[in-house]
Amino acid sequence: MTVPEDLPSEVFPPAIQPEEVAAETRLTSCWNRISPRFRSLSTASWAVGIVLFAIVVGSLRQTVPLSMVKTPMCNITSREVLSAIHRAKTSFCKDELEKFGCALQTNSIYPKSLPNLCPAESTGGEEVPVKLDHPPTIRILFVLTVHGRDSRQIRRLLKLIYRKEHYYLIHVDRRSEYLFDELLLLETARYGTFPNVKLLRTRHAPIWGGASLLTTLLDAMRFGLEESGWKDWDYFLNLSESDLPIKTNDELVEFLSRHYGKNFVKSSGLTTEKFFKRQGLEKSFFECENRMWRMGVRTLPSGVTIDGGSDWVALHRDFCQYLQDDAMGELLIGLRKIFNHTLLPAESFFHTVLRNSRFCHTYHNNNLRLTNWKRNKGCSCQHRHIVDWCGCSPNVFRTEDEKKILSYSPKPIFFARKFDPMVDLKIINTVLADLDEYPPGMVLADIPATWNRHWLNLFGGPRGEFPSDAARSLFEGLSQLESDRRLPQAIELLKLDLTPDVIFVHATMSLHGERHLVLTQALPSLLGPEITDDIQEQDFAVSSSHGRDDLVEERLISVKDHFRLHEPLVEGSPASRILNLQVSTNFDEKEEIFRNYAFVHGPDCDPALAYTVSEGPAELLSVVWIDPADVVAGSFELNVTAESHVGLHQPEFRKPLRPGVWSVFLMHRWKPIAHTKFLIVPLLPAPGQLDGIPAAENAGPAGNVYIVHNFTSVARLFPSLRPAAKKAEADRNARKTGQELRGWIRELLADFFIVEDVCLGEACRTTEWTSLYHDDSLVFPENRLGTVTDSSGLGTATAGIGLGTATDSSGLGCDL
Known part of the structure; x- marks a missing residue:
């Protein structure tokens, strides 16, 4: 199986490694030294050499077991398939790509036609009324697909959308173990009763453009339909950690009540030809090794209308039930075969099923979101390391985008994305103010200190694994860095050549764009065996059985500018x-x-x-x-x-x-x-x-x-x-x-680093920059909690580590 030499540059990026250049240089130099000797050999000498070489090669071939000689599955001719096989790293992925490439050549992957089940009298347009009786209270299944380490921002989002009558299902990326452990505390009865908040145990590792995101959403839908006690929800609405509401929960419920039965999706607005070209719908893709491999041109089935736009949706329960109950029907089986090998399948699957099923008259071209598209910045092919395609991603809202967000106030738009507190925290606080999340009469200048700063966990958790050897060297070095503010207990550690035990490292962003590191460490000279056991607890409580709270030191560290x-x-x-x-x-x-x-x-x-x-x-x-x-x-x-x-x-x-x-x-x-x-x-x-x-x-x-x-x-x-x-x-x-x-x-x-401030133990609770600073202003309003009490820990505002006090031993509620 050979790879053609005339493959276009986008299939084989021209990346020549320095090692390859060095090796080529050494080989060239070596050949220049010895080639005159070979040229001086006689014809007879060359003939003898060739015979001896053939004998050696033949003997080696006889020692290779036949089982190690791989027979090609077929004669693949597609340049894109050959390129994918060549670039894949594992034998498993190479075999899967080859198998799929062979099936493509025999046209055995996709159906040639599919039925369109949209009733003939329906226009498939949003003007056709939907006459369904809605219950007195609309209940929403919020599905949060999250990744990374920013548990605070996710809890902030949950606080904004939480009501006792709704349901909250969270899928945490399989690679985000710290985040899973943090959010899992929401289910724990020890911290309150939240029967309407659950984490999916079947976890995937979605990649940009991958089929795994569609699988994740369908898994969440199935869970919501089958989970005991969760069967009375009306709408499925997906969000990410980058989303925030820009209207109240009551306004959303009122809108869904008026349009009950509709399915809210956003179409691209492009012509079919342009949409197909932009999305790569005429290409086959295969996902393995956390990458979407482009596998060549395909022909889509006749009979159906392919549609798409955004993968953020609000779907009625009846349509979700149809996706489950009719999963073995000809239409859905055929569409799953198509979208299992489609780039960005979640952006087209639900739209296409709606257009071609009996639910076509419920299609409403509005997904209730405002997305911050700046295509001159968001379409720079930044995903080429995981997909053979150039795609676009929205940008983060910044303070200068406030007017843009406010302009959507009279429109049926209820969420906006993306927000990132490590890029711009002020715009998030502005949204909170517009949602009346501040106490009456409060202005931005008067907001509590913890609303002026955001903490993002970089290291720390029950697994205690440094992200890299370099991170371990850096963080341990920072824990021992000299400082004018060094506490007496830490000075004694240096005298004993003892290294503090780094528990957490957070990056912080202030309202004015200032970044710092906050390093949390336990002082080992004060630790006994029973205290070390406490540190390993999932709530990360660092407290002694003797009631001492002077075990944790936190340091505020700035980075020097060398420009x-x-x-x-x-x-x-x-x-x-x-x-x-x-x-x-x-x-x-x-x-x-x-x-x-x-x-x-x-x-x-x-x-x-x-x-x-x-x-x-x-x-x-x-x-x-x-x-x-x-x-x-x-x-x-x-x-x-x-x-x-x-x-x-x-x-x-x-x-x-x-x-x-x-x-x-x-x-x-x-x-x-x-x-x-x-x-x-x-x-x-x-x-x-x-x-x-x-x-x-x-x-x-x-x-x-x-x-x-x-x-x-x-x-x-x-x-x-x-x-x-x-x-x-x-x-x-x-x-x-x-x-x-x-x-x-x-x-x-x-x-390169300066220790600007240090706090110890209980003093950290009253020090505004620390991750332990307590803020009562983020307690859940009681009208949202119903019977849920503040013992949940959801109402506190300190960081993901407690000092073992009776009021907040969970380390959970700090992030809301």
């Missing part, structure tokens, strides 16, 4: 356009921010430079990267266009990157005009490894080369570089172990 300009600001000069330089990982192209909030950079990371420029003349600049040993790692051209924008420059370096302080210079005509610094944190020994063995990753790349190129001429532009001395120092640092290694890490961190 500097080299020239005086002269209007019109290239330097005058440079507003900021920042290096990190996980850049969000839509929101133009780095999502690596703790700036965790290890030797195996892929750093990128984000540069912010104002409007001005287009310029050709250069970017020079210099490692801690004063080695020029790379030099690249950078075309800066005339408009104001945030750009990204991401080189490909050989790994591992040398730990220590790196510098990045922006050059104009080979003179530095701006620079910044970033840190590659050295790695501590992995758990279970001997502390006296240096980490190989701390030594830098093989041969001291990041890119196969000679940068000697670039290095001469920086006369202060001392590569020989710095390389010797870097080698000494790479051999450090134990406390010497930890001391080096603390020394490096001191140049």
